[in-house]
Amino acid sequence: PTRRSSDLFAMNGTQILEYECRLQPAKLRELIAAYRNDPQIHGQLRYARDIVANSAAPVVFIGMGGSLSSSISASTHLQANGRLAFSVDAGEWLHYAQNVWKSAALSVLVTASGESAELVAFMKQGTGGPLALICNNPTSPCWQLAEHRLPVLAGPEYGNATITYTNSTAVGIILAAKILDHEWQGDAEQAAAVVENSIDRIFEMR
Numbered sequence: 001p002t003r004r005s006s007d008l009f010a011m012n013g014t015q016i017l018e019y020e021c022r023l024q025p026a027k028l029r030e031l032i033a034a035y036r037n038d039p040q041i042h043g044q045l046r047y048a049r050d051i052v053a054n055s056a057a058p059v060v061f062i063g064m065g066g067s068l069s070s071s072i073s074a075s076t077h078l079q080a081n082g083r084l085a086f087s088v089d090a091g092e093w094l095h096y097a098q099n100v101w102k103s104a105a106l107s108v109l110v111t112a113s114g115e116s117a118e119l120v121a122f123m124k125q126g127t128g129g130p131l132a133l134i135c136n137n138p139t140s141p142c143w144q145l146a147e148h149r150l151p152v153l154a155g156p157e158y159g160n161a162t163i164t165y166t167n168s169t170a171v172g173i174i175l176a177a178k179i180l181d182h183e184w185q186g187d188a189e190q191a192a193a194v195v196e197n198s199i200d201r202i203f204e205m206r
Contacts, residue, residue, distance in 0.1 A: 008158050017159040018203065025196035027163045028170060031153045032188045035174050044132070045178040047148050048106055051130045052179045055105035058084040059179065061172065062093050063110035064118065066165050071110045071134075074172030081180050090118040101127035108132045110172065112152070112164040114140025134171050136164050150175065166195070 008016055035041055052059055059078055061071035071087045078085035088097070090109075101107070107127045111119045114137040123133070123145035135143050136152035143149060150171050154163040170188065177184035 057105035060104040067110040070168035074176040077176040114142035
């Protein structure tokens, strides 16, 4: 069961990390259900698919740290299925790639907090082409500035960005599948089951 914030603050750091790690399967299943059933999310996914369908240009995922790493599965999935895609560091893309920003069919900004200065800069000035946002914080500057956005639905985290990383990866893969017009629900359920069945075994290895 989900605990109250006050209960978490009574834990030590190791206990919080373990608790949040063990929440991953439930939060992943909540995300899968939302992406299967929520009409607003369906609309955002269709927007991305339709934009990319009209262009042969690459899809570019832009992030930093864990958010950047979480997007690699999405860009790799697109590449493996014949769709040009890249994952790029937001700082480098902001400062050194302005001349090619417009060359992307779609720029997908990935951020847990929605507050990173580089990502906020992209949202404020735009890239000259279509933008979409994957974000875990619906009160953040990036979320408020974005017109097309996909929620990570990880909730607040007090330890490491464990749930956020897992769910951001899932959102990226679902987005990639939608762009490719591939069915994703069955694979998502299988992935959630693998995560759920692995948690106890991983902690038993300590």
